[in-house]
Amino acid sequence: MADFIPGLALARSFYTDVVAALLDMPHSACLIGEGSEVLGYDTPRSTDHEWGPRAQIFVAADQVDRARAVVSAGLPAQHRGHPTAWYSLAEQRVAHHVEIAALDDWLTARLGLNPLAGLDHAAWLALPQQHLLQLTSGAVFRDDSGELTRLREVLRWYPDDVWRWLLAAQWHLIGNAEPLLGRVRETGDELGTRLIEHRLCRLITEMAFLQEKRYRPYDKWFGAAFAELRAAATLGPLIDDVLGGAPGSLPVALIELAERHNDLGIADPVTPVVADFDVGINGxxxxxxxxxxxxxVTATTASITDPALRSLIPVGAIDQLTHTDDALINFSGWPQSLAGCYRAMLSDSSG
Known part of the structure; x- marks a missing residue:
């Protein structure tokens, strides 16, 4: 059995040593998209399915068929001890895993759009962070046209106004959840207390990703990715205290989060204050x-320059609004449908 090698390194040598020699036309080559190896989290366990020498190759639309033919004919049976063909879930058969397509077609099939054609705010709000992370992680091995590099630059992070709205929405979600905790504790509901504490810890860690301009992965790699953030050194132990039931640890974690928000310098600073909950009704x-x-929420929203986005109710983007599991992200039309909803609401706000 071949020794384990991280999949991204395997893909690079597979392209450089094997695939590149088969292609005599301008092309781009990379490993992006799905797969733990794209994020650098693969281990020997990852090799049990959809793992091995693979890459994406992007060529002009009129060169796709020829490129597919020469690659299929020229691939060796193995590369560095790993088979170059294995069972493909997408094709339901054993096949090689060199994807060859025109970049526009490949993107449209996965996202329902080509970001290089431009993204309005609604499109950004409906793009799952998992997709954005997959397209900006991995590695580019060659890029003759420069389109792949431009794509990754376009998607590197949200436009400034969208980012600020996401931050405001995350504060809104925290502000909605936190008052529930005291009330549930008051009723002696231990399970409810733990669930809301976990909910708040999740919201805090999600906010840390937003503050550091890092797309967050789905749950399997969420903790590993959080540990890579600068905030993990201070917020991590505080989150552990909250989850461990340490009294008074949640306000300390929230104040730390608030101070990190002020350090961003994107809005008028707000002094963090922990006080009794003002319901806002009947005194x-x-x-x-x-x-x-x-x-x-108020200060961050006020810093948004787009009046339509500034006026939008801070329900959050797709990842804040709902669960973005595999079915929703990859196999449903919900992201595109939500883009239409956001677009309609932004149009109403601007009017």
């Missing part, structure tokens, strides 16, 4: 300490 104030998250 009711409950003895449940909460952070002034609403002030961060």
């Amino acid at each position: 009711a104030v409950r003895p449940h300490p909460v952070l002034n998250s609403g002030d961060f």
